[in-house]
Amino acid sequence: HRDIAMPESAQYPASATSRVNALHFHTERETLFNELHARPFPVLATPAHLSQLVLLPARDQPSAEYQHLLELCQRYAVLPPSPHSSCYYQNFGGFELRWERHAEFSTYTMISQSQGEDAFSRTALMLLPESWLEQLPGLLIGATHIEIAHAPASPPSPNDMRVHFEGQRLISSRVNDDRARLWSAYRIHSDGAGRMLIHNQGLNPCQTGRLVRTLLEMETYRMMLLLALPPAKAIAPQIKAMDQQLAAAIQQINLIRGLDDERRLLSELTSLAARVEQLSADNNFRFSAARAYHELIIKRLDELREQEYPGLQTFSEFLKRRLTPAWRTCEAADLGLDDLSRRIDRASELLRTRIDLTIETQNQQLIQTMNRRSHAQWRLQQTVEGLSVAAISYYLVGLSKYLAESAEKIGLISSSTLATGIAVPVCVAMVWLGMRRLKRKLYTKDVVYPVR
Numbered sequence: 001h002r003d004i005a006m007p008e009s010a011q012y013p014a015s016a017t018s019r020v021n022a023l024h025f026h027t028e029r030e031t032l033f034n035e036l037h038a039r040p041f042p043v044l045a046t047p048a049h050l051s052q053l054v055l056l057p058a059r060d061q062p063s064a065e066y067q068h069l070l071e072l073c074q075r076y077a078v079l080p081p082s083p084h085s086s087c088y089y090q091n092f093g094g095f096e097l098r099w100e101r102h103a104e105f106s107t108y109t110m111i112s113q114s115q116g117e118d119a120f121s122r123t124a125l126m127l128l129p130e131s132w133l134e135q136l137p138g139l140l141i142g143a144t145h146i147e148i149a150h151a152p153a154s155p156p157s158p159n160d161m162r163v164h165f166e167g168q169r170l171i172s173s174r175v176n177d178d179r180a181r182l183w184s185a186y187r188i189h190s191d192g193a194g195r196m197l198i199h200n201q202g203l204n205p206c207q208t209g210r211l212v213r214t215l216l217e218m219e220t221y222r223m224m225l226l227l228a229l230p231p232a233k234a235i236a237p238q239i240k241a242m243d244q245q246l247a248a249a250i251q252q253i254n255l256i257r258g259l260d261d262e263r264r265l266l267s268e269l270t271s272l273a274a275r276v277e278q279l280s281a282d283n284n285f286r287f288s289a290a291r292a293y294h295e296l297i298i299k300r301l302d303e304l305r306e307q308e309y310p311g312l313q314t315f316s317e318f319l320k321r322r323l324t325p326a327w328r329t330c331e332a333a334d335l336g337l338d339d340l341s342r343r344i345d346r347a348s349e350l351l352r353t354r355i356d357l358t359i360e361t362q363n364q365q366l367i368q369t370m371n372r373r374s375h376a377q378w379r380l381q382q383t384v385e386g387l388s389v390a391a392i393s394y395y396l397v398g399l400s401k402y403l404a405e406s407a408e409k410i411g412l413i414s415s416s417t418l419a420t421g422i423a424v425p426v427c428v429a430m431v432w433l434g435m436r437r438l439k440r441k442l443y444t445k446d447v448v449y450p451v452r
Contacts, residue, residue, distance in 0.1 A: 039087055039100055041213040046200040047114035047149045050212060051125035051193070054142030054220050055106050064137035065106060069099060072132055095127040104224060104289065106138065109216070119147040119164040119197055142223045143193035146212055151181060151199040158312060165195055173314035174307040179203050180211060182304075182315060186322075194219065211304075218300045218315075221293040222323060228290035229326050231283050232333035238279065239336045242272055246340065250347050253354070259362075262355045269351065273344045280337045287334040294327050385439075389431045396427035 026032075044050070057065055066083055073080035073090070081088035081099070088099040098109040110124035123145045125133070147164075158170050161183050168185035175182055181199040189195055196215055200208060249268055256262050301316045308314050313321075400423035404416035413419055 041206075041209040042096070042098060042109070042111060043205045044111065044148060044208040044212060045113065045205050046203075046208060047116065047147075049112045049114050049122065049124040050146040050148065051110045051123050052142070052144050052146075052216050052220075053108045053125075053136070053140060054223065055108070055136060055138035055140050056104065057101075057106050057138040061137060065099075065101065068132070068135065068137055072097075072129075075129070075132075095124055105141065105220070107216075107220065108136070114147070114149070119149065120145055120195055123191075123193075125193075141227075142220055144196065144216060144219050145191075145193050146196045146198065146215065148198045148200060148208060148212070151201040155181075161197070164197060166190060170312060171315060171318045172309045172312045173304070173316075174309060175304045176203060176207065176211060177305060178307060179207070181309075182215075184315070186318065214300050214303055218297055218319070221297050221300070222319070225290045225293040225297065225323070225330075226326055228283075228286045228330040231286055232330040235279055235283065235333055235337075236329075238275075239333065239340060242276060242340060243336075245272060246343060246347065253347070253351060256354070259355065259358055262351060262358065266348065266351050266355065269344055269348045273341070273348065276337060276341050276344060280341065283333070283337070287330055290327065290330045291334075294323075297323070385435060389428065389435055392431045393424070393428040396431065397424050400427060 063083075066081065069088060070080050072092075076092045078090055078092055081090075086101045088097070090097055095110050095112040098107075098111070100107045100109075110128060112124040112127055114122075125145070158172070161170060161172075162168065165183070165185040165187070166189050168187045168189075170183060170185055172181065172183050174180070179200075179202040181201065183197040183199070184195060186194065198208070198211065198215075203211065246269075249265060249272070252261075252265055256265065297319065301319065304315060306314045306316055397420065401416070401420040404413065404419035404423070407413045407419070408416040
C-alpha cells in the first residue's frame with residue numbers, strides 16, 4: 001500500500017481532518033449552506049409530460065398540505081416527507097411528484113414520460129387520483145401543462161401548431177442558442193390550464209430541466225405579481241379623492257384667520273394621514289412582493305436568450321407588453337401612497353410651524369401686556385410709597401405737636417407752633433430715608449448671584 005500514490009489531502013493524519021468538527025457550529029450553519037442546493041431543477045428526458053399546480057395555502061391550516069401528501073404516499077406505499085420539510089421529490093412509479101412550499105404559495109409538479117402521443121392529449125395530471133386532486137388544500141391560482149417533444153424534421157407552421165392550442169393565437173421563439181423552440185398561447189384552455197410546448201433541438205436532460213424550471217417560474221411569478229392588481233385598482237379612487245382633499249386643505253392654509261382654524265385644519269390632515277397609513281399598511285406587503293416578482297420575471301426572460309421567429313411575438317415581447325401596464329398600475333398605486341404621505345407630512349409641518357408662530361406671537365403679546373401691567377404696578381407702588389411717606393410723616397408731625405405743646409406748658413420752649421413747623425421737614429426726611437433704606441434691603445435680598 002505504501003507504493004500507491006495517494007492524494008495530498010489523504011496523507012494528513014486523522015487528527016488534522018477532524019479539527020473543523022471540533023469547533024462550535026452555528027445552529028443554522030447546515031441549513032444555510034444547503035440553501036444553495038434547495039429546490040433543484042428536474043432532470044427531464046425527451047419526450048415527457050409535465051403538469052404544475054400552484055396553490056395559495058390556507059393560513060389557518062398549516063399542516064393540511066403535509067397531511068394530504070401523507071395520504072397520497074400511503075396510497076402508493078412510498079416514503080413520505082418529513083413533517084417540517086419545505087420540498088418533497090418522489091418517484092411514484094408511473095410519475096414523479098415534486099412538491100415545494102414557498103413563502104406565499106405551494107407548487108405540485110407531476111412529471112411522466114411520453115409514449116409518443118399527440119401533444120396535450122394526455123397530461124401528467126391524469127395520473128393522479130381524481131378524488132385526491134379535488135381535495136387539495138388551498139386556492140388554485142395557476143395550472144400549466146408542458147409538453148416536451150423532439151423537434152420535427154421540418155419546422156412546423158403556426159397554423160399546424162394551433163391545433164394543439166385549441167385554435168388560439170400563438171407566440172413562439174427560439175431559445176437557448178436555437179437549441180429549443182417554444183410554443184404557447186398564454187390562454188386558459190378548456191381543461192382549465194395553460195399550455196406550453198417545447199420542441200427539443202439539442203438540449204440535454206439537465207438543460208431541458210432548467211428551461212422548464214424557468215418557464216414554470218415565469219408563469220407562477222406572473223400570477224403572483226397580478227395579485228397586486230385588484231387592490232391597486234381598488235385604492236386608486238381613494239388615492240385620487242385623498243389627493244383632492246389634501247389640495248383643498250393646503251389652499252385653506254392661506255385663508256386661516258385664527259388658532260381655531262389652524263387646529264381644525266391640523267385635525268383634518270391628521271385624519272387624512274391616518275387613512276393613508278392604514279392603506280399603506282394593508283397593501284405594502286402585496287406591492288413589495290409584486291415588485292420582487294416583476295424583477296424575477298425580467299431576469300427569467302433574459303435567461304431564455306430568445307431569438308425571434310418571423311411573424312410571431314416572442315415570450316419577452318408578449319409578457320413585457322401585456323404585463324408592464326398591470327405592473328405600472330400597481331407601482332403607481334404604491335408610489336401614490338408614498339407621495340401622498342410625504343405631502344401630508346410637509347403640509348402638517350407647515351401648519352405646525354404656523355401654529356407655533358401664532359402661539360409665539362400670542363406669548364409675545366402676553367409678555368408685553370404683563371410688562372405694561374408691571375410698569376403700572378410699579379408706578380402705583382411709587383404713588384403708594386409717596387402717600388405712605390406723607391401719611392407716616394403726618395402722624396409723626398402730630399405726635400411732635402403734642403410733644404411741643406407739652407413742652408411749652410412746662411416752659412421748656414417758648415412756642416409750640418414754631419417747634420411743630422420745624423418738626424415737619426425733619427419727620428418727612430426721616431420717613432423718606434427710612435422707606436428708601438427698607439426698599440434697598442428688600443431688593444438686595446431678591447438679587448440672585450451666579451454660582452462660581
